[in-house]
Amino acid sequence: AQTVTQSQPEMSVQEAETVTLSCTYDTSENNYYLFWYKQPPSRQMILVIRQEAYKQQNATENRFSVNFQKAAKSFSLKISDSQLGDTAMYFCAFSHSGGGADGLTFGKGTHLIIQP
Amino acid sequence: EPEVTQTPSHQVTQMGQEVILRCVPISNHLYFYWYRQILGQKVEFLVSFYNNEISEKSEIFDDQFSVERPDGSNFTLKIRSTKLEDSAMYFCASSISPTGTDTQYFGPGTRLTVL
DSSP states (O other): OOEEEOOOSEEEEETTOOEEEOOEEEOSOSSEEEEEEEEOTTOOOEEEEEEETTOOSOOEETTEEEEEETTTTEEEEEEOSOOGGGOEEEEEEEEEOSSSOOOOEEOOOEEEEEEO | OOOOEEEOSEEEEOTTOOEEEEEEOOTTOOEEEEEEEOTTSOOEEEEEEETTEEEEEOTTOOTTEEEEOOSSSOEEEEESSOOGGGOEEEEEEEESSSBTTBOOEEOOOEEEEEO
16 A cells, blocks of 8 residues: 655745655555645645656646655655745645546645745 | 535534535546545545446445435435544545546535534
8 A cells, every 4th residue: 555754744934935845655556646735724625736657757837846756756845936825734645547536645744834 | 617516514413413415526527536634634535436336445434434426416425323533524526537647626625523
């Protein structure tokens, strides 16, 4: 079974700074998908970014980018020019690519606080 | 933009009572999921549903739980006899394609409080 580990329970940075959230995972599969979800205080889970394991190029979405290191099984999220609205819980998640309706496996999350 | 919706937003029930949590997935989606999040803990997968049957379920999804798609739009989670430890946030999600090939879109959640 796969596991997802987020080793930073909480992080705090100043507005406009760059912050990197760490995520490592364990799997024996060669092809899979990785996600970062954001959960603001309103509690709705929102997809931030998605990475397909067979793609070497790191995914980017505006201010959000990932550093995907497949051999190291590492999938960190970088937020550039952080904004107050980025304050939220961030969850790293893993899914199989087997073609079935597999559930996502989540990490415990990192609480990111953006200070004004 | 289409959204997953869930009702009610907050449900309070007595231990031993049955509850039904409702979800309306995005209309052209074919795969449906339930997750739960106990306060302060990580999100945990409960069950997935496709083609009118359960596709996968976790160890949490025991005989007290059931899911149903009673019509073309709703997707429900029933807990037959609630326990104190069922208190959690329950999220519904849906996707067009199987996990991974497409993103799962989450609803806003239902907070279930069992007294």
